[in-house]
Amino acid sequence: MTPPAVPPLVAARGLSYAYPDGSAALRELSLEIRDGERFGLLGPNGCGKSTFLRLLAGEGIRGLRRDSSVDGARQRWLAPDQPVLRSWLSGRENAATLLELHGARPREARAAADAWIERFGLSGDANRPARTYSSGMRRRLALAAAFGARPRLLLLDEPLAGLDPGGRAAFATALADHRAGGGTAVLSVHDPGFAAANCDRVAFIVDGRCAVADTPARLLGRIGVRPRVEIRFPAGGNPDRETLDPAPAGVRPASWGEGSLLLEVEDPSRALPETLAWILRAGASVASVDVREPGLADAFAILTGRDLEETAEDTA
Amino acid sequence: MTIWRLAWRSALARRRLFAWNVAVPLLLLTPVALSAAAAPHRVAVFGVFIVFFAAFGSAIPAVRDARDGWIDEILRAGYPALRWLLERTLAGTAIDALQLAPTLFVLLWSAGGLRAAPVVLPATIATLWFANLLGPLVAAAVRSLAEAALASAALSLLLLHFAGFFRTPAPGWTSLVADWNPYTPLRAALGAAVGPMPMDDSVWLRSLLVAAGFTFGAAIFASDWSRRLRWPRT
Numbered sequence: 001m002t003p004p005a006v007p008p009l010v011a012a013r014g015l016s017y018a019y020p021d022g023s024a025a026l027r028e029l030s031l032e033i034r035d036g037e038r039f040g041l042l043g044p045n046g047c048g049k050s051t052f053l054r055l056l057a058g059e060g061i062r063g064l065r066r067d068s069s070v071d072g073a074r075q076r077w078l079a080p081d082q083p084v085l086r087s088w089l090s091g092r093e094n095a096a097t098l099l100e101l102h103g104a105r106p107r108e109a110r111a112a113a114d115a116w117i118e119r120f121g122l123s124g125d126a127n128r129p130a131r132t133y134s135s136g137m138r139r140r141l142a143l144a145a146a147f148g149a150r151p152r153l154l155l156l157d158e159p160l161a162g163l164d165p166g167g168r169a170a171f172a173t174a175l176a177d178h179r180a181g182g183g184t185a186v187l188s189v190h191d192p193g194f195a196a197a198n199c200d201r202v203a204f205i206v207d208g209r210c211a212v213a214d215t216p217a218r219l220l221g222r223i224g225v226r227p228r229v230e231i232r233f234p235a236g237g238n239p240d241r242e243t244l245d246p247a248p249a250g251v252r253p254a255s256w257g258e259g260s261l262l263l264e265v266e267d268p269s270r271a272l273p274e275t276l277a278w279i280l281r282a283g284a285s286v287a288s289v290d291v292r293e294p295g296l297a298d299a300f301a302i303l304t305g306r307d308l309e310e311t312a313e314d315t316a
Numbered sequence: 317m318t319i320w321r322l323a324w325r326s327a328l329a330r331r332r333l334f335a336w337n338v339a340v341p342l343l344l345l346t347p348v349a350l351s352a353a354a355a356p357h358r359v360a361v362f363g364v365f366i367v368f369f370a371a372f373g374s375a376i377p378a379v380r381d382a383r384d385g386w387i388d389e390i391l392r393a394g395y396p397a398l399r400w401l402l403e404r405t406l407a408g409t410a411i412d413a414l415q416l417a418p419t420l421f422v423l424l425w426s427a428g429g430l431r432a433a434p435v436v437l438p439a440t441i442a443t444l445w446f447a448n449l450l451g452p453l454v455a456a457a458v459r460s461l462a463e464a465a466l467a468s469a470a471l472s473l474l475l476l477h478f479a480g481f482f483r484t485p486a487p488g489w490t491s492l493v494a495d496w497n498p499y500t501p502l503r504a505a506l507g508a509a510v511g512p513m514p515m516d517d518s519v520w521l522r523s524l525l526v527a528a529g530f531t532f533g534a535a536i537f538a539s540d541w542s543r544r545l546r547w548p549r550t
Contacts, residue, residue, distance in 0.1 A: 057392055073394025084385040086322075088329045097325070100318040101393040129329070 008032035009070060009153065009184055010056060015063035016208075017051055025051040027208040033186055035067070038179055040195040041188040042300060043205035044308055049188035050081060052205070053155045056186060070153040070184075074103045077151035081158040083142035087131035091122055094130050095145040102149045116144035120170050135162040140170070147174045154178060156187040160194060172198050192296035192308065196220075204300050211304045216296060223302045225294035226264045229275065233259050237285030244282045248274040319390070319400050323407030334415070337373075341365060341419040349419075349426040355511025362423060362506050363481045364473075367499060370412045370444045371468040374405075374451020379464040382455060382545040397542040398535050401452060408448035413441055424509060432509030439505035446498040446527045447472070449534055456544040479503050495519070498527040 010033040017026040026048045033039045041049040055061055057078035070076055085094045095113035100106060117126050120140040130138065139162045146154060159171060175198055178185055189195050195202050196216040203213035212219065229251075233239075238259065247253055250266040251274075261279070265271045268291045279286065300308050327334055348361045381387050390400055420440060424430050454467045476482065478490065479499035485491040494500050500523045504516065534541065 073392065078392060080385060082385065084389045086326060086329075086386070089325060090329075093325055093329070097318065097322050098389070098393075100321070101390055101395055103394070106321070 006035070007067065009035040009067045010186075011065045012052070012210075013063055013065070015052075015055070015061070017048075017055060017061065025208055026055075029063075029205075029208060029210050031203050031210040031213050033184065034201075036179060036182060036184055037200040038175055038198060039184070039186045040199035040202040041186065041205055042190075042192060042195055042202055042296060042308065043188075044306065047205045048208040049205055050157050051208075053078060053157050053186065053188060054080075056153070057155050066153075075152040076155065077102065077146050077149050077153070078155040079142050079146040079157065079159060081161065083138045085130040085133075085138060085141065088129055090127045091117060091130055091133065091137075091141050092126040095141060095148065098145040099148055102151075104149070112148035112150075113145065116148035116174075117141070119147075119174065120144040121166060136164055136167055139163055140167050143171055143174065147178060150178075150181065150183065152183060154183055154185040156185060158190065159187055160189055160191055168194070190308070192300065196296045202296065204304050206304045206306050219296060219299045219303070220294060223294065223299045225298050225302065226266055227268050227294065228254065228292045229263045229265050229268055229272065230290040230292065231261045231263070231275075231279060231286055232288045232290075233261075234285050234287045235259070237287065239279055239282035239284035241282075245278060248278055251275050251278075317403060318395065319403035320407045323404060323411065327411050337415040338418060341369065341416055342422065345419050346422050349423045355507065358510050359503060359506040360481045363476060363479075363499065363502055366416065366440060366443055366502065367447050367472045367476055368469070369416065370408065370447035371450055371454075371472045372465060373412060374408050374448040375454040375464040375468040376451075376461055378404075378452045378455035378545065379458065379461050387542065388546040391542055391546060397538040400542060401449075401534060401538045404452070405445060405448045408451070409441060409444040412444045412448070416440065416444075423506075427509045432505065435505040436509050439501040442524060442527055443499055443502040446530065449531060452541065452545065453534070456541050475499050495522050496526050498523050498530065 012032075013030050015026050015029045016024070018024045029048065029052065041052065043049055055064060056066075057076050059073075060066070084098075086097070089097065092110070092113055095117060096106070096109040099109035099112055104112060114123075114126070117123055120143060122137060122140055122144065125133070125137065130141065133141065139159070143156075143159060146156065160168060163171060172194070175185055175187075179200075187199070189199075199216065201213055201215050202219060204211040204219075212222075214222070239261075241256075247263070248271060250271050252264045254262045254264045256262075263275065265275065272289070272291070276286065276289070297308050300306070345362060345365060348358055351358070353361075378387075387400075391397060420436065424433055424436060450468070450471065454464055454471065458464045458467050475497060476499055478485075478493045479497040479502070480494045481499070481503050485494040500519050504519045
């Protein structure tokens, strides 16, 4: 017997939204977010990720359905891309105030703020005014408050912006703990590697639409891209393409660039010596060799036909 | 009472600004209080200062809070708009009253003791309440700090004028408007304190009815009103 289908925590079906000036931010966006997952939104600037997160956090709109467990404003928490802090209050006061606004009693708010400020490595600076914080510290503080509230649905807009490796590690751990505690998180990111490692599912957002949503492994499986080897040549060191022998077995030239050659290879560790010998035989000099495993950025480019680096203006 | 506590935390965290807000009224108004200027002139200077002090101090932070995303954060967190408005107004009134207290003391003392305190203090508090309530209304109608300052000044001067701070209302419609103006009790109370201008008790009732009516209206429309302060407007 098939188990009954579990309804999604949040479902967007044909969700469209335009700004007051009339410009469209979301166009018939459809996707589902399941209870307890870490859901990544990947897409270039201006594609509608932040708007979607704001609508998820908001009061409700046609085309967006939320489970009753996250229908109350206090079950949802949006950490915006620009942390909302009072610059003259200390980090501790800021975090506690945000938690109080979301319904925590003053004493609970202070305790949660202290605990999460420590987890994000800000204890030593907690009593300093927020105006003295760097952008990375402001981000850590905003994340500390967000996780301290333990919302059922955590919405994080570009949470990695400004974070150093320590901050990213603290964030990844907090995200995993939030999921382990039964929470759901939706985050917009620009780092495909982070999304692949820390999200259960990822949606590719382009021009206000969801192009595809799946687990990182399945997204990579869909494209079937092999590892890539990029060989760069010094000035005047390009091989003579007329006299170049056929590529060794398991190696396929993907594209020739200005002073570079991109190859798809089945097994880089085995093919690399043979590949270099093949290039050098054609009279080339080699400046550098870079081996890349395919990632979500490649999957994004292949499945959407767009580059993650571009902006909405580039494609308008 | 999170907004009440936040307002106090913010006021006390900026100690230098707090001190300036106590010192500047003292420095500007003490010479006026001690001068031999005619009573109506002293009343006008004090009235304009008290109203501007509260109106600017309410509207400009409201615009700043809207622009910085604080109001959006507060309302998105499920904090009721009406509570936000009332707590903010209450805290603003209390903080303004505290900062103006030394100046008011000088005024009352220079006018011959504290005999007028029972009318001046309630009238000042009612004025501060009304001016603080106007702040978010002004902020909802403008797009920048400069516009907020301009709109606050224009609205305050208009209300002060119709309250009779600059010239005694002539019998007729101007007198009627003055009767129902929320700033009229302050004029009457300051007049009773600094000069031989007896205070008509009926001023209280009519003007406070206007302030109460405005508060009631603000309470009804608080949600729509606050929505206009949610920047970025998605």
